[in-house]
Amino acid sequence: MKLHIDNNNFIDTSRPLDISIPLRNSEENPKAWYVSAPRFEAVMTDQFTGSVKKGGSVNFRNVFFNPHGHGTHTECLGHITEEVFSINETLSEYFFQAQLISISPKELVREDGEVDLVVLPEQFPTINPDVEALIIRTTPNKITKKSMDYSATNPPYLDVRCVQVLLDAGIKHLLIDLPSVDRENDNGELAFHHAFWEVPKNPNFERTITELIFVSDEIIDSNYVLNIQTAPFENDATPSRPVLYKIKKS
């Protein structure tokens, strides 16, 4: 259906551009933070068989997974606060004006000789003033992002100075195709997370970070309408399905 945003623009709801990575019962599922693959296990007891293939009347599976480590998820400041604030309570809107940008992280040689790949503040293009959600696709945009085991690989991350660029542009929701906005090993500092949510000085309950998305190359850098769909978990993070819609002229 055509959904009009205003007199001049509409989205076609039959043309969603899904930028989530699905959760799969497979070793091919992406992994980060040293978690092993998700497990989907049929419930089996003396009285019950949770598998049709094995003679049960229904498939009834327990799913074991970690929202941060196993795929696309949206998180709030509860990720880094003593009280585990809930993304289900803090995120109360689901449609946003969004902008998709592509950035190639820069090589940075550290004092210990390790080479990091870092998104720097000067790499950001102009952000449209109407936009509340920014989607960052890092390049190269390899398909292996959908099945990568990121643990102990020192993945690319964002320089903490990027936070000021986002806040100056009025960005409330940041989406990225990396396992974290911070360095994998930063001795627990989580500098970007703290700066973006202004924890502990001025905690911001409205802003969210969505990690481990995948934006295929057919989706071009532009402005979109973003729908963030989240599973209603009372937790700091929840699996999510961000969906983009092209803005069309009527």
Ligand SMILES: [Zn+2]
């Ligand atoms: Zn996370």
